[in-house]
Amino acid sequence: KIYIKTALGENDGIHIRGSECDQKILSKKESTGYVLSPNYPYPYIPKTVCRYFIYGMQDAQHLERVRLEFTAFNIPKVEHKDRSESNCTDGYLKIYLKGQETADAYDKFDYELCGNETQRVVSDGPRLAMVFSSGELQGRGFKGKYTFETEYKIPGTAAPDGSCSFTYVSASKKRGELNSPRYPSNYPSDTNCSYLFLAETNEQVTIVFDHFKIKADGNPNVTAGAYGSINCFEDWLEMYVVYRDNNDRFLGRYCGMTAPGPVESPRGAVGLRITLHTDQENVASGFKARYFFETAKSEIGDCGGNFSNEDSGIITSPNYPAGYKAPGRGMASMACNWIMTARPGYKLSIHFEHFSLEGDPANRGCSAAVLRLWVNVDSDQPPLELCGEKPPIEQWHYISTGQTARISFTTSDKTVGAQKTYSNQNEN
Numbered sequence: 001k002i003y004i005k006t007a008l009g010e011n012d013g014i015h016i017r018g019s020e021c022d023q024k025i026l027s028k029k030e031s032t033g034y035v036l037s038p039n040y041p042y043p044y045i046p047k048t049v050c051r052y053f054i055y056g057m058q059d060a061q062h063l064e065r066v067r068l069e070f071t072a073f074n075i076p077k078v079e080h081k082d083r084s085e086s087n088c089t090d091g092y093l094k095i096y097l098k099g100q101e102t103a104d105a106y107d108k109f110d111y112e113l114c115g116n117e118t119q120r121v122v123s124d125g126p127r128l129a130m131v132f133s134s135g136e137l138q139g140r141g142f143k144g145k146y147t148f149e150t151e152y153k154i155p156g157t158a159a160p161d162g163s164c165s166f167t168y169v170s171a172s173k174k175r176g177e178l179n180s181p182r183y184p185s186n187y188p189s190d191t192n193c194s195y196l197f198l199a200e201t202n203e204q205v206t207i208v209f210d211h212f213k214i215k216a217d218g219n220p221n222v223t224a225g226a227y228g229s230i231n232c233f234e235d236w237l238e239m240y241v242v243y244r245d246n247n248d249r250f251l252g253r254y255c256g257m258t259a260p261g262p263v264e265s266p267r268g269a270v271g272l273r274i275t276l277h278t279d280q281e282n283v284a285s286g287f288k289a290r291y292f293f294e295t296a297k298s299e300i301g302d303c304g305g306n307f308s309n310e311d312s313g314i315i316t317s318p319n320y321p322a323g324y325k326a327p328g329r330g331m332a333s334m335a336c337n338w339i340m341t342a343r344p345g346y347k348l349s350i351h352f353e354h355f356s357l358e359g360d361p362a363n364r365g366c367s368a369a370v371l372r373l374w375v376n377v378d379s380d381q382p383p384l385e386l387c388g389e390k391p392p393i394e395q396w397h398y399i400s401t402g403q404t405a406r407i408s409f410t411t412s413d414k415t416v417g418a419q420k421t422y423s424n425q426n427e428n
Contacts, residue, residue, distance in 0.1 A: 369411045
C-alpha cells in the first residue's frame with residue numbers, strides 16, 4: 001500500500017473522494033494560495049496521476065479568472081532526437097485553460113510542461129484544470145501560486161493591480177473596441193471602471209458608441225432622456241477631455257438609453273477618459289463603443305469658423321439647407337467647430353431657428369450626430385448636448401454667461417446624413 005501526501009494545508013484544496021490525489025480549489029473571492037505536487041517539497045512517487053480543479057467565482061454578480069505562476073518546477077524530461085516528438089514522455093503536467101475538463105476533453109490541453117519550466121498562465125474564464133502524471137523518473141515536483149482575479153472581459157491594457165482600469169495607447173493600436181464589464185451580459189453592481197485613451201503628439205482620439213443602456217431606475221423623467229447629474233444619480237457613464245496638466249475637462253454624464261454623441265478630443269488635449277460607476281442595486285447591459293486615433297484637426301475641425309467683434313451672424317450645418325453628409329471614407333468622424341466672441345462687456349444670444357439631427361435623446365441618444373453648446377468656455381460645466389428635432393413652436397434660445405461661446409457639430413461613421421441644423425448668433 002502506498003501513501004501519497006497531497007499537501008493540502010498550504011492551498012486549501014479539497015480532496016475529491018474516491019480519487020487517489022485529485023483536488024478541488026474554490027475561490028473565496030479574489031483569494032490566493034498555492035497548489036503543490038504530491039509529497040512536495042520531497043520527490044513525488046512514480047506512476048501517480050493527480051488532477052487539480054481550480055475554479056473561480058461565476059454568478060450574476062461575480063466572474064473571475066485564474067492566474068497561475070510556478071515558483072518551483074522539476075519534472076524530469078526525456079530528450080528525443082526527433083524534435084517532433086514531445087520530451088514529456090515520462091512525466092508531465094498538462095494545463096487546461098478553457099474548461100476542457102467539463103467535456104472530458106483531456107486530449108485538448110493548452111500546455112504540456114516538464115523539465116524545469118516556470119510558466120505563467122491565465123485561464124480563459126473561471127476554470128483552470130491540471131493533470132499531473134509522474135513516470136518512472138522521480139522529480140521534486142512543482143509549487144504554483146494561484147490567484148483568483150476579477151474577469152472584466154474588457155479589451156485594452158489592464159491595470160497591473162487587477163482593478164477595472166484600462167488604457168488605450170495610440171502607439172500600440174490605432175483603433176479598436178471597448179465595452180462595459182462582461183458585455184453583452186449585464187455589468188456587475190458596485191463597480192467603478194476607468195478607460196483612458198492617450199494619443200501621440202499631433203493626434204486626436206474619436207469615440208463612437210454603438211450600444212448604450214445604463215440603469216436609471218430611480219429617474220422619474222427617464223422618458224425625456226437621461227443626461228446630467230440631476231437625472232443620472234444611480235449608475236452613470238462620464239466623459240472627460242484629458243490635458244497634460246491633469247486638468248481634465250468634464251464633457252457629460254449619461255445613463256438610461258441616452259448614448260453620448262460622437263466625441264473628438266480637441267487640439268491641445270492628450271486624449272479622452274471614460275468612467276463607469278454602478279451602485280449596489282440592479283444592473284443593465286452597459287455599453288459598447290469604438291475608438292480611433294487619427295491625425296489632429298485644426299481648432300475649427302473639418303469646417304466651422306472663429307468669429308469675434310461682430311454684431312450678428314448665421315452658422316449652418318454643412319450643405320444647409322441640403323442634408324449634412326457622413327464623414328469621408330475611412331474617417332471615424334467629421335466635426336465643425338465655431339468659436340464666437342462678443343465685444344468686451346457684451347454676451348452672446350444664440351437662437352436656433354431650425355434644428356433636425358439624427359438621434360432621439362429619450363430612446364437612443366445622439367450616437368450618430370450631435371451638437372454641443374458651451375455657453376461658458378472657461379467654466380467646468382459640461383456642454384449642452386443636442387440631437388433630434390426641434391418642434392416649430394418651441395424656442396431654443398441660449399445666452400452665454402461670458403464673452404465667448406462655442407458650438408461643435410460632430411457626425412460619426414454611423415451618420416445617415418439626411419437632416420440638417422441651423423443656428424443664429426446675435427449679440428446683446
